[in-house]
């Protein structure tokens with residue numbers, strides 16, 4: 001065991017992936033390939049692994065080492081009672097002395113990526129609005145978690161292909177190949193990321209900050225709600241940000257929503273709110289973008305509030321009105337009191353949000 005993670009025997013991983021066979025290849029990334037590994041455990045259960053191997057060149061091997069270092073530092077800050085919505089790091093291959101034999105072992109995510117869910121029609125039916133809000137909340141928590149870890153981690157490649165679903169269909173932030181943790185010699189790290197998600201103001205090493213991730217997260221929020229790709233050359237404007245910003249400013253919320261799934265009227269306020277948060281995240285000026293902690297508060301609190309208030313207050317009201325009819329003895333002021341309590345909570349929360 002190293003840093004609470006397991007060291008896997010290299011030969012066992014070779015066996016688990018059938019010698020990195022094509023049939024076990026899950027996908028190829030810019031610096032390596034991921035294979036599905038089937039690993040027998042002592043209790044006869046089978047553990048499904050995702051085993052990442054660098055493509056053979058020094059640069060790619062260094063990127064994999066970096067990913068291992070970052071994931072292992074995050075794992076040390078991960079409290080068991082919380083799900084940080086970061087891909088579960090399980091360990092590495094035992095150090096054989098050959099750098100190129102270094103493997104990254106993660107929990108296997110069997111349900112594909114957010115990109116597949118949104119854009120590949122054969123993958124699954126388009127997600128309902130409640131699920132989209134949940135994904136937004138959970139990923140915002142993941143990004144806050146990495147930013148607030150010690151050392152703080154900046155992901156630099158937040159995008160829908162790097163958000164994977166676990167066996168319970170919970171989203172997890174993955175692919176820390178470009179991630180930077182704060183004690184790194186920041187001045188030497190050249191800007192990197194993916195076009196469409198990349199913060200336009202991140203133009204030099206000195207501009208590296210958590211706000212770069214906030215921008216990319218804002219693009220993902222727009223993508224979740226609209227189901228438009230970050231860049232779609234078949235449309236004008238091709239950039240999701242350029243398309244969405246004027247519509248959000250004019251409050252044309254319904255036009256921004258994925259039309260394949262009808263937006264229930266009770267979700268309109270929550271979705272409009274998420275879109276306004278997204279607009280702040282993709283502001284051109286970095287200082288206008290909120291920090292992730294604020295974003296989590298804004299999305300989480302508001303969306304929880306919608307869940308809590310929509311039912312309790314109105315069901316209470318309904319219940320009271322029914323009782324009133326039955327007993328004809330409920331005083332008007334009781335119902336009025338309940339309504340004004342509901343209005344007061346709503347006012348308090350809205351005041352905090354604006």
Ligand SMILES: Nc1ncnc2c1ncn2[C@@H]1O[C@H](COP(=O)(O)OP(=O)(O)OP(=O)(O)O)[C@@H](O)[C@H]1O
Nearest residue numbers: 026027028029030031032034050106107108109175
């Ligand atoms: N833990 C995992 N479980 C299942 N599949 C995974 C896991 N991690 C990565 N993958 C899949 O493996 C493939 C390669 O992933 P990787 O993170 O190396 O690169 P990428 O995100 O596709 O590309 P890039 O590195 O260019 O951003 C992708 O299809 C990804 O969805």
